[in-house]
Amino acid sequence: MSEYVFKLPDLGEGTVESEIGEWFIKVGDDVKEEDVVGTMMTDKAAVELSSPVSGRVVKLAGEPGDVVPVGAALVVFETDQAAAAVAEPEPAPAAPEPAPTSVAEPTPVAAAAAKRGRVMTSPAIRHAAKQAGIDLHAIQGTGPGGRVTRKDFDAHVAGAPVAADRPLGQAPTAAPVSRPDTQEIKVIGLRRIIAERMAQATQEIPHFTYVEEIDITELESLRKHLNSRKDDPSQRLTLLPFLGLALIRALREFPQCNSTYDKDRNVLVQHGPVHLGIATQTNDGLKVPVVRDADTLSIDGLAAGIRRVSEAARNNTITRGELSGSTITITSLGKLGGIVSTPVINQPEVGIVGVNRAVERPVVMNGQVDVRLMMNLSSSFDHRFVDGYDAAAMIQRIREMLEHPALIFLPA
DSSP: OEEEEEEOOOOSTTOOEEEEEEESOOTTOEEOTTOEEEEEEOSSOEEEEEOSSOEEEEEESOOTTOEEETTSEEEEEEEOOOSOSEEOOOOOOOOSSOOOOBSSOOTHHHHHHHHHTOOOBOHHHHHHHHHHTOOGGGSOOOSGGGOBOHHHHHHHHHHSOOSOOOOTTOOOOOOOOOOOOOOOOOOOHHHHHHHHHHHHHHHHOOEEEEEEEEEOHHHHHHHHHHHHTOSOGGGOOOHHHHHHHHHHHHHHHOGGGSEEEETTTTEEEEOSSOOEEEOEEETTEEEOOEETTGGGOOHHHHHHHHHHHHHHHHTTOOBGGGGSOOSEEEEEOGGGOOSOOOOOOOTTBSEEEEEEEEEEEEEEETTEEEEEEEEEEEEEEETTTSOHHHHHHHHHHHHHHHHSTHHHHSOO
16 A cells, blocks of 8 residues: 555646635545546636545545645545655646636546546536535536536426325425524635635725616617527527627727736736626626627627627636636626616726616606616726726717617727
């Protein structure tokens, strides 16, 4: 018998340390080679790590939330292998730009999973299944490669029997109501990263918030007309791609809003392309996937890009490369949008545009009361680099295009 020390490998993107997200093993467990032992959190994603050997777990590096440096011992195995006792992390590939890695499937994990029949899914769903005592093999995955998505898991739970059969006419016995004691929840992983970034953004950035009311009656009429011409319901347009195109056109007049601030160099980087961030609520917290070169896309192309990255963020198939590099962000609470919000800027950007709920209201037009579909835009800008006048003027330009949607599609 010998010991095999599995060290934390280089997870790419210049990572020097990583936070333990979740263990799928414990001391004393027997592990087979290529079994997934746990997840490590980078700044953008949860990365599953598989065991390089078969053996018994004798030591773990720490608890979820603990930070482990790259190259430090992660798991110690007792093994029969006569190979070298220490696993050296493989050097990062020498390439000018690392290829994007799937959030939950870094390199061999997916292939190994398919070979052994291990179910491919996200760490959050795996944890939920473990807590509920559900065998993931019993769920039919509809994601890429048979991956079990959140929709698959929720559908399985909803369809599962909730109680044993009882004699006909017998009333169900009410379950006793229990009140849990105070629970301490460790702030780790993506939630910790979100908390740190929100605190940093509000501490460092003097936010200037501007709210504007917009009549989108004409836009909604156009949207419904265009959707009536689409046979596939999944391809139908929401309001977001129209807002995205209007924002892109407005940024041509106000390029200072399509900028990022490099605080280390004290340089404001003004971007030509628009890499549009789409704030997306997921089961793991808020993520901002990016539609790259959004300024080159048509309305259908932008809509498809928004759908693709949003869904990938929700089911954890988004790549790390698609979670960085945005130059300005759109955020929407959908039907929960309320009247006004104060969106927090996604650093290092200098602007964010928030969408509030659309509602029908009586509006006075030309001395007459008419029912119009009204929606507010709530926007925040970094007042260090975007003057209030310019911020307001840009939102007014967006308002003009959304209220007269033909302007969105006219040549610049």
